[in-house]
Structure formats: C-alpha cells, structure tokens
Amino acid sequence: MRGVWLTAVRAERFKTGCLSVTALAEHGKRTAAMNAVLPYVLRRGTSRLPDMESIAGALDDMYGARIEPAIRKRGEIAALGFCADFPDGAFLPGRPDTLGAVAALMGELLLSPATKGGRLRADYVESERRNLLDDIAAEINDKRSYASLRLTGTMFRGERYGVPKLGTAADAERISVATLTKYYKELMASAPIEVFYCGAEPTERVAALVREALSPLPRSAQIRMPVTENAWVVPEGQVRRVTETMDVTQGRLCMGWRLSEAVPDPDRAVLAVFNAAFGGSVTSKLFTHVREELGLCYYAESVTDRWKGALFASAGIDFDMAGTAEREIAAQLDALARGELEDWELEGARRAVVNAVTSVLDEQSGLEGYYLDRSIAGTGLRPEELAARASLVTREEIAAVAACARLKCVTFLTAEDEDADET
Amino acid sequence: MLTKRDYPRLGETACVGELENGLRLTVAPKPGYRKSLAFLAVNYGGADRFYEKDGERLESPAGAAHFLEHKTFELEDGQDAMSLLAQRGANANAFTSPDMTAFHFDCADGLEDSLRLLLRFVSAPSFTPESVEREKPIITQEIRMSEDDPEDVMYYGLLRALYEYAPLRENVAGDIDSVEAMDAETLYRLHRDFYVPANMALVVTGRADPAEIEDICLESLPPSSRPRPVAVSPGQEKPGPVSVRTKRAMDVGAPMFLAGAKAKSGLLGRESVKFELTATLALSAVLGTSSPLYRRLYDEGLINETFGCAFENVAGVSHLSFGGETRDPRLVCLRVLEEAAALAARGLDEAFFERQKKTAYGGAIRSLGSLENIAYNLAAGTFAGYDYFETLGVLDTVTAEDCRGFLAAYLTAQSCAISEILTKER
Incomplete structure (x- = not known):
C-alpha cells in the first residue's frame, strides 16, 4: 500500500501481541493541538460501534485487549495513532484469533469514524477538545515535568520544537469540527503510516490482516514525509533565564544545551553513552557527585534529544541552592569535556546503555518504540547492533559530545515568596 | 531442594522451596528472554510499625523501613552497591511499600556475580552514624517531592x-521530623530483627538456572536464621470512615478527587486473591470503561481519561477507591454510589459479568509479559500465602453473586470518604 510501512518482529517468548498504527505528521503551532485530539475523537465511536461503551464491550470480548491513543513527539515530527496490546489467543479458552479482531477494530477506528453529514461528530469533537484543554491545564500538576516543559518552551521559543506536545490552550480553543475533519482527511490522504507488530504470528499473516484493515485508506495525494529543522535562532552567547514561582516545597532547576552545531548527524550509541556518563545512570557524574557526594538534591539527571540535538539536565533542590546546583552541574559537563572520566565510570555508562537496549528486546512496548524511532529516522541499527556499538564507545567520543554542548537556557521553579523574572 | 511446578494454562513453570535458613526461593525461568531479573523482598515495610521480639513490644519508627532501604546499599569501604552493580552491567533499584522492602536488579549477563553481591549487601549492613546523617537531606528532598x-x-x-x-495512613x-530523628543504632536494630532469611523471599525470573541460584543462596546467606518478628496490631479499626471529607487547594489544572471505603481486613492466602478479583470485577461492573455509567459520565463531560478505580489489599487492611479529575467531585461520587446501590439490589447482568471475566482472564495472561510484575507478584504471594500463578484457577470460582455481595457490603454511602484537591486561585 502506498505510504504504509509494516515492521513485524516475530517472537514466541511473549504471551501477548502488540500492534500499533501511527501516522507521521508535522509538529508545530498549526498542528499540535489537532494531532493531540484526533486519536481521542476517533476512539469515541465508529460507524459500526457508535460509542465508547460498545467499543469497550468489543474489547472485553477480545479478552481485555487494549487499544489506546498514542501521541508522540520526535523532534518536530508528531507520531499519532493507536497502540494495542492483547493476550495471544494460544493462551485463551477456545484459542480465539485476537490479532485478527484487534487489527480489524484498529482499521475501523482509524478509517470509519462515527460521522454526521460527512464530518466528524460535533459532540465528540467538542467533548475531546474540552478534555484536551483539561490535559493542557493539568500540565502543572506534575511539577517536575512542568519544569521541563517550561525549559523546552523557553529555549526553543520561535521554533516548532518549542510548541508543547499537546499544543497550547489557545490552539486547542481554535479547533472546530470543520478544521479537524479537514485535517483528518488530509492525514489519511498523505501522511506516511507506520505499522508495527510483535508477537507469535508469522509476518505474511500480519501483512494480510493489516492490508485488509487499512484497505479503505484514501490515498488521494502525494505522501509527505514531515521533517525536523535544526535551525538555531538564539544569538551566540545569550543564555535565556526564567524563574517562575508556584506553590511548591522543592525547587526544580532545569538546564538546556544545544548539541547540534557540532553533531549534525549524531551517532546514537555515542549520544546514549555520553548521556549515561553525564546524568543518565547511577554511575553518572550528576548522580555520584551532585546527588551522592554533595547531597544537593534528590534527583539530578540528564536526557538528550537526538532528533533536535539537545541536552537537558534537571534537579530537585532546596530553594537557596539554585546557583550552587547550576555551577556543579555545569562543572561536571566541563569535566567530561576534558576527558575526566574514570575507567569505572566509562564502563558503568557503557553497560547501562547495553542493559537498557537489551531490556528493549524483552518488552513488546520497548520494541515498538525502538522500531518506530528507527522507521522515523529512516535508518539505524537494530537493538543488538546498538548494544554492540555502545560497548565500544570511547572516552574521547564522549568528551567530543560534551565539548560541543552550549548552554542556552536555565529555568527555575521556586516557592511563591521569591521574586519572578524573565530575560 | 526445589520443587518444580508446571502451570499448563499459563505455559509457565516455577521451582520453589524453602532453604534451611528459612529463605523462600522461587525461580521462574522464561525461555527466550535475554535478561535475568532478581528480586529480593524483605517482609517489612513502612506500615510495619509495631512488633514483638522475645516478649518485648518494639517500635519501628515512621519512615524507618524506607530509611533502612536507602542505607542498605552502602558497603564497608563506603562504596555504593548500586554503583558496583551498575559497573557489572546490572540495573539495580529498590523500593519500600507499606508491607515490603525490595531490592532488585536486571542484567543481560553476570547474573551470578551480581546476585552474590546483592545477597551480601542486603544481609550485612555497613552504614555509619555519619553516613546516616548524610542521607537525611536526600530523603528530605524525596519527601518534599511527594508533598508537591x-x-x-x-x-x-x-x-x-x-x-x-492503620499505619498505612x-x-x-x-x-x-521522623527523618531528622533517625539514628544508626535504631536502623541496625531493625536490620537485625527484620532482615533475616526467614523473613525474606527471593525470586529470580527471565534467564535463570534454578540449581545454580539455589547454590548461590546457600553460600552467600547465613546458614541459619533468627525467627521472623511477630507483627503487633496498632489498634482495631471501627467500621466506617474516620471523617467523610478532606480537601486541600493546590496548584493543579483541574479539581480532582479520590473516594473510597474500607473492606475486609486480615485477608490471607487464596481467600485474599478471590476477594481481590471479586472487588475488581465488582468495581468494573459499576464504573469500568465498558460500564453504562462510565459512558454516561464521560458523555456529560463529568469525567475524563483520568477516571478509574482500584482495590488495594495491603499491610493487613483493604479498601476500594475511585476518582479522577472532575469539575464536580461530589456529584460523580453520588452517581457512583447510586449505580452501586442499584446493582447491589438487582444483581449483575450475567452476560456483562462474563465479558468482565474475560477481561480479567486476559489481564492475568498479559501480566506475564513483564518480568518485574512476575517477580513482585510471586514475592507478595509468598508472604501472603498464595501462589500467583494459580490466579486463573481462583478467577474461575468468582460469581456475579459474589460481586453483588461485595457492592452491597462495601460500596455504600455510609462507608465512603472523599478526598478532594481543589484548584488554587493564581
């Protein structure tokens, strides 16, 4: 089928199956809120099963199969669709064909939504638009992830990447039945679609089921592959700083660096081992020095975004420790850039990545995420190959990543009696 | 010597046994898996506040089990066991729940060496008064995070x-304050009393050789064990809630609530599994995603995806709960209670109930996909006296009438309390 790709991993060690159908779309101000709401609207009802109760009943009949909306952000690409997991029929009374039933329902959810007058149902759109507004408002509930969201928004202001995954409240307010229906049709006509399956069934059977389930897909336009921009708009040397006050008992410090200037085409294994050495493992600089030695915080960790070429660090600290924690975190990155990494730290970082990648092989949801990323990137190593490469990453390669990191943004979430400022 | 058990319905096997020193060992190999997972559980958690030893009534201060978990990772030379495990390629962690402290790791290779290290550091603590002091700010930050x-x-x-x-509260x-008051002497006493082989269970799953695991346990742990401590009840709970409503304003996007009611206490063995399955099915019938009430509330915009229900049987007591974000917590609560009363009066629809059972059946199969989940449940079952792999056999015995009885007895207006989080004016 045009613009539809299937990745099937046959594995008999699991007692469940995993099936996902994902459309790739542009992430940005125009689309983010619609991307976030669309799978939820589609999950409200189909032409055959017109409401949630009948869909949930059908899933009960499939021994509690789950089909959940999934919205992911990969750089400036949105991956939206459904992920299903279901018990393998071989372990159920009467050996029902759970994969066949799930694939058919998945196709129905995606391609035969409940409509009125050729448009998505107004009551469903309105109700899910309100739920999206609630979700956006609830972003402040988890102070740690809220702090990270503030960092990304500030650091990438003016870039599509800076738009939150769910979009903004103002964007959600603008969603209408007409715009969402038009966008839905646009996606079905031209968005690349990734299908992933992992389970005991042979690939040919999966392919046949998927072909049938997606046969009504109206491919009327050219397939458009969304892309991530690496353009950098903050002038050299300027670090954006934001302090925000809230009713919190712990301060949350976030720092963001750009890596892309020196890593236009990052080696995924090097980035992963670098991150494990900096703040992504229990042998990392941030864990052993900032948390354990200095006792500055309960958590201090880092993540990288390989799509955008960015590095983020975050820490939960006492309110008066922001300056100290920022200096210490930056000092650890400088130490890495100078190649200051003991053998046990290097080995710990390599092994953390090898173990994490090996874990992916034992979890269907892990495999799903891994292969989706690989498909979006258009190329890449299989998990086994990535693990082998990670175990060979050198101190010099890690130092090179650290050396190209440029601090661009620092945000601090603090208690209400502190002064707020923004520069 | 371990005994091999087969579970043909699940396609699982397990080798189980109690070693001479009292350690209860379960090895559940999972053919085809690349990873191994070791899970060492101590039958001691945050809610084990009072116990008896040699006729003397003793206290485990608030937060002590959790504090001890943190300090257990420290080795003689001040090294950190978690870091040593990481250098060997094992991804280690620990948690303290109300009724369990667990140390676990997973690894792609080197299971044997890492397991020896795990058994050694858990059974022989090395922390000092100074290192206990150093831990206090870290735990304080952890508590602050939870307060937010x-x-x-x-x-x-x-x-x-x-x-x-119930110390669960x-x-x-x-x-x-309790963190500030903690000292090394108290922690050593608690370690001596609770961290004994007879009060522990080890589960190894994934890639695992039962005979080899047994040998490692025999050579790494003390050959004998002091008896496990005897729990002392903190006081008999009266029926009904202590207060019917509690609320607090916080920086949240939308108001949310959690309502609940106490159920049976002192549940053990197969009975606890049956009661839990009954409770879960009964709650699904009232307000699960395929229930008519769920659809009505969702269509009316009174609930969203965050709405759900749970049943917990932990630390000697059990309760049900339900809630989520809503603009009108008390109205949602009222509608749930009305629906429960209606179902308790007329009974559950048989066809609907059978569908719910299918979902529970599928859920039991699905839970076998996670090594962490298997290990946790096998260990919890060891302490509570049931075999987790026998869950499907118990599910077969649950009836619609059991569920009706549960709703009539426990999900009632008189038994419910509600906890609300209100939005704060910003």
Missing part, C-alpha cells in the same frame, strides 16, 4: 479519612 504531588496528597488524604490506626518515607 497532588496525587500523593490526595491518596494520603483518603487513607487518613478512612483509617484511625502515614507516608512510607515518614515526615521531615
């Missing part, structure tokens, strides 16, 4: 409304 979490605040709000004595990590 509306879900945690709401959850403990409900437990305090439901229970008068206190945060597992204790509070800032």
Whole structure:
C-alpha cells in the first residue's frame, strides 16, 4: 500500500501481541493541538460501534485487549495513532484469533469514524477538545515535568520544537469540527503510516490482516514525509533565564544545551553513552557527585534529544541552592569535556546503555518504540547492533559530545515568596 | 531442594522451596528472554510499625523501613552497591511499600556475580552514624517531592479519612521530623530483627538456572536464621470512615478527587486473591470503561481519561477507591454510589459479568509479559500465602453473586470518604 510501512518482529517468548498504527505528521503551532485530539475523537465511536461503551464491550470480548491513543513527539515530527496490546489467543479458552479482531477494530477506528453529514461528530469533537484543554491545564500538576516543559518552551521559543506536545490552550480553543475533519482527511490522504507488530504470528499473516484493515485508506495525494529543522535562532552567547514561582516545597532547576552545531548527524550509541556518563545512570557524574557526594538534591539527571540535538539536565533542590546546583552541574559537563572520566565510570555508562537496549528486546512496548524511532529516522541499527556499538564507545567520543554542548537556557521553579523574572 | 511446578494454562513453570535458613526461593525461568531479573523482598515495610521480639513490644519508627532501604546499599569501604552493580552491567533499584522492602536488579549477563553481591549487601549492613546523617537531606528532598504531588496528597488524604490506626495512613518515607530523628543504632536494630532469611523471599525470573541460584543462596546467606518478628496490631479499626471529607487547594489544572471505603481486613492466602478479583470485577461492573455509567459520565463531560478505580489489599487492611479529575467531585461520587446501590439490589447482568471475566482472564495472561510484575507478584504471594500463578484457577470460582455481595457490603454511602484537591486561585 502506498505510504504504509509494516515492521513485524516475530517472537514466541511473549504471551501477548502488540500492534500499533501511527501516522507521521508535522509538529508545530498549526498542528499540535489537532494531532493531540484526533486519536481521542476517533476512539469515541465508529460507524459500526457508535460509542465508547460498545467499543469497550468489543474489547472485553477480545479478552481485555487494549487499544489506546498514542501521541508522540520526535523532534518536530508528531507520531499519532493507536497502540494495542492483547493476550495471544494460544493462551485463551477456545484459542480465539485476537490479532485478527484487534487489527480489524484498529482499521475501523482509524478509517470509519462515527460521522454526521460527512464530518466528524460535533459532540465528540467538542467533548475531546474540552478534555484536551483539561490535559493542557493539568500540565502543572506534575511539577517536575512542568519544569521541563517550561525549559523546552523557553529555549526553543520561535521554533516548532518549542510548541508543547499537546499544543497550547489557545490552539486547542481554535479547533472546530470543520478544521479537524479537514485535517483528518488530509492525514489519511498523505501522511506516511507506520505499522508495527510483535508477537507469535508469522509476518505474511500480519501483512494480510493489516492490508485488509487499512484497505479503505484514501490515498488521494502525494505522501509527505514531515521533517525536523535544526535551525538555531538564539544569538551566540545569550543564555535565556526564567524563574517562575508556584506553590511548591522543592525547587526544580532545569538546564538546556544545544548539541547540534557540532553533531549534525549524531551517532546514537555515542549520544546514549555520553548521556549515561553525564546524568543518565547511577554511575553518572550528576548522580555520584551532585546527588551522592554533595547531597544537593534528590534527583539530578540528564536526557538528550537526538532528533533536535539537545541536552537537558534537571534537579530537585532546596530553594537557596539554585546557583550552587547550576555551577556543579555545569562543572561536571566541563569535566567530561576534558576527558575526566574514570575507567569505572566509562564502563558503568557503557553497560547501562547495553542493559537498557537489551531490556528493549524483552518488552513488546520497548520494541515498538525502538522500531518506530528507527522507521522515523529512516535508518539505524537494530537493538543488538546498538548494544554492540555502545560497548565500544570511547572516552574521547564522549568528551567530543560534551565539548560541543552550549548552554542556552536555565529555568527555575521556586516557592511563591521569591521574586519572578524573565530575560 | 526445589520443587518444580508446571502451570499448563499459563505455559509457565516455577521451582520453589524453602532453604534451611528459612529463605523462600522461587525461580521462574522464561525461555527466550535475554535478561535475568532478581528480586529480593524483605517482609517489612513502612506500615510495619509495631512488633514483638522475645516478649518485648518494639517500635519501628515512621519512615524507618524506607530509611533502612536507602542505607542498605552502602558497603564497608563506603562504596555504593548500586554503583558496583551498575559497573557489572546490572540495573539495580529498590523500593519500600507499606508491607515490603525490595531490592532488585536486571542484567543481560553476570547474573551470578551480581546476585552474590546483592545477597551480601542486603544481609550485612555497613552504614555509619555519619553516613546516616548524610542521607537525611536526600530523603528530605524525596519527601518534599511527594508533598508537591497532588496525587500523593490526595491518596494520603483518603487513607487518613478512612483509617484511625492503620499505619498505612502515614507516608512510607515518614515526615521531615521522623527523618531528622533517625539514628544508626535504631536502623541496625531493625536490620537485625527484620532482615533475616526467614523473613525474606527471593525470586529470580527471565534467564535463570534454578540449581545454580539455589547454590548461590546457600553460600552467600547465613546458614541459619533468627525467627521472623511477630507483627503487633496498632489498634482495631471501627467500621466506617474516620471523617467523610478532606480537601486541600493546590496548584493543579483541574479539581480532582479520590473516594473510597474500607473492606475486609486480615485477608490471607487464596481467600485474599478471590476477594481481590471479586472487588475488581465488582468495581468494573459499576464504573469500568465498558460500564453504562462510565459512558454516561464521560458523555456529560463529568469525567475524563483520568477516571478509574482500584482495590488495594495491603499491610493487613483493604479498601476500594475511585476518582479522577472532575469539575464536580461530589456529584460523580453520588452517581457512583447510586449505580452501586442499584446493582447491589438487582444483581449483575450475567452476560456483562462474563465479558468482565474475560477481561480479567486476559489481564492475568498479559501480566506475564513483564518480568518485574512476575517477580513482585510471586514475592507478595509468598508472604501472603498464595501462589500467583494459580490466579486463573481462583478467577474461575468468582460469581456475579459474589460481586453483588461485595457492592452491597462495601460500596455504600455510609462507608465512603472523599478526598478532594481543589484548584488554587493564581
């Protein structure tokens, strides 16, 4: 089928199956809120099963199969669709064909939504638009992830990447039945679609089921592959700083660096081992020095975004420790850039990545995420190959990543009696 | 010597046995898996506040089990066991729940060496008064993080409304004062009393050789064990909640609530599994995603995806709960209670009930996909006297009438308390 790709991993060690159908779309101000709401609207009802109760009943009949909306952000690409997991029929009374039933329902959810007058149902759109507004408002509930969201928004202001995954409240307010229906049709006509399956069934059977389930897909336009921009708009040397006050008992410090200037085409294994050495493992600089030695915080960790070429660090600290924690975190990155990494730290970082990648092989949801990323990137190593490469990453390669990191943004979430400022 | 058990319906096997020193060992190999997972559980958690030893009544201060978990990772030379495990390629962690402290790791290779290290550091503590002091700011930050979490605040709000004595009502990590008051001597006493082989269970799953695991346990742990401590009840709970409503304003996007009611206490063995399955099916019938009530509330915009229900049987007591974000917590609560009363009066529709059972059946199969889940449940079952792999056999025996009885007895207006988080004017 045009613009539809299937990745099937046959594995008999699991007692469940995993099936996902994902459309790739542009992430940005125009689309983010619609991307976030669309799978939820589609999950409200189909032409055959017109409401949630009948869909949930059908899933009960499939021994509690789950089909959940999934919205992911990969750089400036949105991956939206459904992920299903279901018990393998071989372990159920009467050996029902759970994969066949799930694939058919998945196709129905995606391609035969409940409509009125050729448009998505107004009551469903309105109700899910309100739920999206609630979700956006609830972003402040988890102070740690809220702090990270503030960092990304500030650091990438003016870039599509800076738009939150769910979009903004103002964007959600603008969603209408007409715009969402038009966008839905646009996606079905031209968005690349990734299908992933992992389970005991042979690939040919999966392919046949998927072909049938997606046969009504109206491919009327050219397939458009969304892309991530690496353009950098903050002038050299300027670090954006934001302090925000809230009713919190712990301060949350976030720092963001750009890596892309020196890593236009990052080696995924090097980035992963670098991150494990900096703040992504229990042998990392941030864990052993900032948390354990200095006792500055309960958590201090880092993540990288390989799509955008960015590095983020975050820490939960006492309110008066922001300056100290920022200096210490930056000092650890400088130490890495100078190649200051003991053998046990290097080995710990390599092994953390090898173990994490090996874990992916034992979890269907892990495999799903891994292969989706690989498909979006258009190329890449299989998990086994990535693990082998990670175990060979050198101190010099890690130092090179650290050396190209440029601090661009620092945000601090603090208690209400502190002064707020923004520069 | 371990005994091999087969579970043909699940396609699982397990080798189980009690070693001479009292350690209960379960090895559940999972053919085809690349990873191994070792899970060492101590039958001691945040809610084990009072116990008896040699006729003397002793106390485990609030937060002590959790504090001890943190300090257990420290080795003689000040090294950190978690870091040593990481250098060997094992991804290690630990947690303290109200009724369990667990140390676990997974690894792609080197299981044997890492397991030896795990058994050694858990059974022979090395912390000092100075290192206990150094841990205090870290745990304090952990508690502060939880104080900022509306879900945690709401959850403990409900437990305090439901229970008068049960230590479950206190945060597992204790509070800032209890952390400040902690000392090394108390922690060593608690380690001596609770961290004995007879009070522990080890589960190894994934890639695992039962005979080899047994040998490692025999050579790494003390050959004999002091007896396990005897739990002392903190006080008999009265029926009904202590208070019916608790609320707090926080920086949240939308108001949310958690309502709940106490159920049976002292549940053990197969009976506890049956009761839990009954409770789960009964709650699904009233307000699960395929229930008519769920659809009505969702269509009316009164609930969203966050709405759900749970049943917990933990630390000697059990309760049900339900809730989520809503603009009108009390109205949602009322509608749930009305629906429960209606179902309790007329009984559950048989066809609907059978569909719910299918979902529970599928859920039991699905839970076998996670090594962490298997290990946790096998260990919890060891302490509570049931075999987790026998769950399907118990599910077969649950009837619609059992569920009706559960709703009539427990999900009633008189038994419910509600904990609300309100939005704050910003």
